[in-house]
Amino acid sequence: MELAANLRQVRERIAEAARRAGRDPAGIRLVAVSKTVEADVIRALVAAGHTLCGESRPQVLRDKARLLADTPVRWHFIGPLQSNKIKYVYPVAELVHSIDRPDLLDAFAEWARRTGRRCPCLLEVHISDEATKQGFDPQEVLGVIERIRDNPDLDVQGLMGMAPFVPEEAPVRAAFRRLAGLFEASRALEGRGYRARELSMGMTDDFPLAVEEGATIVRIGRAVFGDHP
Template identity: 45%
Template sequence: MSKIMENVSLVLERIRRAAERAARDPAGVRLVAVTKTRTVEEIEAVLAAGIRDLGENRVQELRSKAPFLQDRQPTWHLIGTLQTNKVKQALEWAELIHSLDRSALLSELVKQAERRGRPVDALVQVNVSGEASKHGLPPGDLEPFLRQVAQQRWVRVRGLMTMAPLSDNPEDARPHFRRLRQLRDQMQALGIEGVSLEHLSMGMSGDYEVAVEEGATLVRVGTAIFGPRD
């Protein structure tokens, strides 16, 4: 487990350097440790290294691990695609949903948040690359969707999320991350009441440094912390 802690330190140092290259405050970037397929013991090593933000792709995995780590009080992020029939379960643990991308999901989030009496914080996922295999709104649909969300009192938009195409070269992701930041800036300039866009969730193990240089506030890193999956 000491290797995991060493990896966390290395990732944090690379985040710091990337932020400084972009004349940013490293404190403005949060590392979300992606715990997909990882054991509770491995996750405990991350928490021991000082990381509080944990990301899960699947609701079933989130529900199976979170109770065992409750005393450590991590902040859970649901970073994968969220099915409407899993919203109720997701909200038992997830404090930030990264994948709001359609009206049906918005309606179910509103419904479950109202039942709980507590608003839901979410990021709107945007398919900047246009890949058919990726989820997310087309960039042209972002403004009307944000205006739709703004009319709901139970869902609060906190920013945007995207996934860059897979590539061995981190620089290939740069134009996609830059595009998301530009979209964020354009939407902020509209001043849509009730919509806050302080977060950009972008960058994974292979390209998180580029993401930080382009403005990421949340980077989702798994393999660089835990090593390759079995």
């Protein structure tokens, strides 16, 4: 089956990149980005042995989680999030990758107080030169972590970023290396509200570089699912 073959190939490429960097492949998780595929394709993915999926639209995450509630699928949320859409994401996601501004941190803390559950999340950092990308400024993110590290209502577990979409390897690797450097620096700021556990970076076109530079999570859609409308 094409899906199983794609999955196997992606896992092999992750393992190869990890070995090149002297890393254990078991330390890298694959999030299959299922935003373009229907629930029956995700069921086939589960049958092929993969259960960690990522969605980028709040209501779609809610709907797919309901449709696939009888499966062992686990959900990460990886897209832009407005405060009024948190209600679709917070109860479902085991990790939210895209906390990109202070008011979302405040909203997540409020949800934790209201529900009694802290939703694990990552701070998105703007590491490319593209104006359309969201995220905290790299020069400010350590200060943000310092301010929230002792907040008992937050469970921030690391950083996420997207490299520039360019064909040259050098700027992509440089962006990943910069984020990895911030991640390592953030270890000194760990506290009740912040732990440096996850570094989410790398997609279909650049994930081997991300793994070589230290990613613990890669977010891959097309290389797993093929070209879906």
